Amino acid sequence: MASKKKRFNPYKLANKALLYIIITSVAFTILLPVFFLVSLSFLTTRDSYKFPLPLLPSLTSDYKLEYGERGYLLSIFDKAEEDYATVMDTEDLEKMSIYMEARLGTPTTIEEIEEQIARLETRNIVYFTKKIDLLHNFKAFFLITNDAFPALVRSLQICVLTILISLSIGGMAGYAFARYSFAGRDALKFSVLFVRMFPGIAIALPMVVILIRIGFYDNPIGLALVYSIGSIALTVWITASIFMGIPVTLEEAAQVFGATKMQTFIRITFPLALPGLAAAAMYAFLGAWNETVAAIVLTQFNPTFSVVVYQSLVGAVGQVNLAAAGGIVMAVPTVIFTFIIRRYINQMWGGMSV
Amino acid sequence: MAVMRIKKVRNLGQKAAPYLLILPVVIYYLFFWAQPVVKSFVDSFTDAYGHFTFNNYVMVLTDANFLPALRNTTLIVIASVALEFLAALFLALLINRKFPGSSIFLFLAMIPMALPSVAVGAMWKTGLTTNGWLNSFLHYVEIFSGSEKIYWLAGSEWVMLALIIIIDAWQVIPSIMIILLAGLQNIPPESEEAGYVFGGDYLTVLRKITLPLLKPTIQTAVVMRLIAAIQIWLIIVVMLGFTRLPVLVERIVYFHKEVPGLDISSQMASGYTIIVTIIVSVTALIYLKISGSSGPKKKEG
DSSP states (O other): OOOOSSOOHHHHHHHHHHHHHHHHHHHHHHHHHHHHHHHHHHHHHHHSSSOOOOOOOSSSSEEEEESSSSSSEEEEEETTTEEEEEEEEEEHHHHHHHHHTTTSSSOOOOHHHHHHHHHHHSSSSEEEEEOOTHHHHHHHHHHHSSTHHHHHHHHHHHHHHHHIIIIIIIIIHHHHHHHHOTTTHHHHHHHHHHHSOOHHHHHHHHHHHHHHTOOTTTHHHHHHHHHHHHHHHHHHHOOOHHHHSSSSSHHHHHHTOOOHHHHIIIIIIHHHHHHHHHHHHHHHHHHHOOOOHHHHOOSSSSSSHHHHHHHHHSSSSSSSHHHHHHHHHHHHHHHHHHHHTHHHHHHHHSSSOO | OOHHHHHHHHHHHHHHHHHHHHOOOHHHHHIIHHHHHHHHHHHHHBBBTTOSSSHHHHHHOOOTTTHHHHHHHHHHIIIIIIIIIIHHHHHHHHHHHTTTTTTHHHHHHHHHHHHHHHHHHHHHHHHTTTSSHHHHHHHTTTTTTTTOOOGGSSSSSHHHHHHHHHHHHHHHHHHHHHHHHHHHHOOOHHHHHHHHHHTTOOHIIIIIIHHHHHHHHHHHHHHHHHHHHHHHOOOHHHHOOOOSSHHHHHHHIIIIIIIITTTTTHHHHHHHHHHHHHHHHHHHHHHHHHHTTOOOOOOOO
């Protein structure tokens, strides 16, 4: 650090090597579980019960069909064992078709099996290859898990409602904080922060009775109302800093040219604030989409998607590949939105004293 | 006259404008925040027949799982704040420079915190089962041979606690590291250089210049972490089920959702709720007091 000359410097080199070793190992540790979760969500049920688990899902399966003792003997090529493994011996082609789809991830109609059987007439063994439907776990998760699809719809409704409530109510207050100084401003700001830090469960539990009274218990609107509490606080915070970043002189200039306050806001301030407002909306989405504990407390027959995934995980997990698929469906939107608003997240922590 | 009056109304409008703008938030919070908070406080002093009682607290405090829950929560909080924080600070100080691929690395580090808690639950549940991916991975890198396996979820209470803390660390360390990195990058390089010019070594500069300048960031990160760590429960229930490793919030969900029929359930749940509320609120208040809620700072320079 002391010398700035460009000369071979073993200390500097070691330093750089150390940096890369650390970065690589941190990245590896972060990615390893993510990699396995993603990989697992594409594995066929048969593969997901193997030990060790295959690192990557296969794209195709090689089958062998021959006459068996009870009917037709179906074997699948096992890449780890490098040999065919018998999976079933049956005459029931419907059963075989269902098994090939549900356990082996290769949707195969009875007619297709019959075609292969027809080829058996002329030879003893028939080999054929089927494509694995990579999305079969995701389809199965929604088919098998009771209520998964309606729950997904409910979760999205809750997210939209939360965004609308918190952006309208919170955005107005954020504008007030940014543009006016008024008595009680600091006290109000303090309480908004305090609400933000308040434990969600402490609101959710007493909310059961309140929501039952106003008819929104076990209902997306009720949950959106609860999620908006924390989300409004955050929105006030974010929008205040956004509006502060827009120079008042711009608004004043517009008014000099005869625009009313409302026109100024709609024509000048709002478009400039739009990217920041979008970030605030995504924050509200993330909060509402991820939340689980209030959703567990405040729903009974109409759970949110996160509750459905939670329920599929508690206790003995039925099929790990389906659980992984559920987890991935939960994770995809959050990772995308986090990627979009990553700059704001860094700003929030770095440039702002909360 | 008319002009004067209009002017007066306008002035009044100007004065009222901020209050009109914040009014919806105030009403919303009175109805959906203050009301449930007061209600939950009142509930915690009410018995099943609506009479005043201290019995709920007595029941909670004498509950066989209360002390373990308090202990586990405390240990998780301490580990979370001390261990994870020091590790993150160490990493942030090491990485604090631009390097090729740093933006990709920073995004990677955001992923664990971006993941919903149920997705993290799915990740580690599928990982730590006996035939899960962690044992498979150890098998692939040949730490294990044949069908050797570790029964991760069958260990003692302390092993479980350690596992939960490690999972939490996986999720939290990268994000605290990012927060601290952002803070470090806001420190003007001149201030540290000045320290070296005056003959300070790395540790002195770190202790006397870097860390004090980083203090607001550290405070925020630590308190946010504290508040989140007090409320950890989902990963524990997903991994171990209820009651095996009791923590405070897990008790609330347990009494509210798992054994709702018992006539003590709702009292227990509300008693535990108040305890969690008080712990979190005190933490938040102390922090807000220390940091002086100055609001979003105007951009410097």
